Amino acid sequence: MTPLLLRSIAMVFFAGIVGSFGAVFLKLGAMRLNSSVLSFANSRLILGVGLYLGSTVIYVTALKGGPLSVLYPMVSLGYVWTLLWSKLFFKEALTPYKFAGLGLILVGVFLVGLGSA
Amino acid sequence: VSAISTDPVSPSDAAAARRRSTIVVAVCTLLGAIAQILFKLAVRHLVLTPAGLLTNVPLIAGCAFYGLFTIAMVLALREGELSMLYPIIALTYVWVTLGTYWVLKETPNAYKNLGIVTIVIGVAILGRGGRK
Numbered sequence: 001m002t003p004l005l006l007r008s009i010a011m012v013f014f015a016g017i018v019g020s021f022g023a024v025f026l027k028l029g030a031m032r033l034n035s036s037v038l039s040f041a042n043s044r045l046i047l048g049v050g051l052y053l054g055s056t057v058i059y060v061t062a063l064k065g066g067p068l069s070v071l072y073p074m075v076s077l078g079y080v081w082t083l084l085w086s087k088l089f090f091k092e093a094l095t096p097y098k099f100a101g102l103g104l105i106l107v108g109v110f111l112v113g114l115g116s117a
Numbered sequence: 118v119s120a121i122s123t124d125p126v127s128p129s130d131a132a133a134a135r136r137r138s139t140i141v142v143a144v145c146t147l148l149g150a151i152a153q154i155l156f157k158l159a160v161r162h163l164v165l166t167p168a169g170l171l172t173n174v175p176l177i178a179g180c181a182f183y184g185l186f187t188i189a190m191v192l193a194l195r196e197g198e199l200s201m202l203y204p205i206i207a208l209t210y211v212w213v214t215l216g217t218y219w220v221l222k223e224t225p226n227a228y229k230n231l232g233i234v235t236i237v238i239g240v241a242i243l244g245r246g247g248r249k
Binding site for chain 2: 056060061063064067068069070072073076079083094095096097098099100101102103104105106107108109110111112113114115116
């Protein structure tokens with residue numbers, strides 16, 4: 001694995017963390033929506049959209065340094081954070097299914113990493 | 118933007134809504150995959166100046182597909198059942214990988230393929246975890 005590819009993988013990983021916080025704020029913002037269109041102009045929703053966009057910019061920039069067949073699967077690492085924040089901030093249960101799914105995702109990402117060597 | 122309905126829906130309405138969101142999400146996975154391929158084409162000759170960005174056709178097309186994908190996905194996810202939709206969403210990984218082989222001419226290998234299949238199953242199982 002070349003240093004350039006490693007750097008790109010690290011950037012995709014970081015984009016995943018930023019994006020997962022985006023999802024948290026989108027959820028917080030969505031919880032405040034009501035029948036008025038004006039309710040879309042709430043700070044949480046706007047911050048969520050901003051983080052989501054920022055995450056996308058980091059991700060697209062990272063694509064320059066490696067094959068998409070390796071970097072795109074790394075996006076699935078974002079699920080790790082999403083599940084963690086769901087548990088911490090929204091008290092959503094971490095079920096055996098979620099653990100099993102997460103484990104398989106990690107194995108899959110590892111395999112794709114091997115495939116890039 | 119329509120108001121979020123809180124009215125109770127009849128079972129047949131609910132089934133129709135589920136079918137609709139399943140189809141929308143399936144189409145979304147294709148839009149999302151096309152956006153990914155366009156993004157990769159775009160960064161091949163990325164020029165970080167306003168003019169460079171605005172004349173980068175794959176970048177603009179990629180953003181359009183990605184925006185459409187995101188909005189349609191959010192709307193579909195609002196009415197569908199997530200545990201049913203996750204396995205479909207996971208298909209995006211398959212489309213993107215096939216696109217990297219066919220369009221971008223990246224090298225396929227058994228590790229990548231096995232990894233993608235494992236991730237798809239993982240995402241599908243993860244979705245079931247949200248079921249009550």
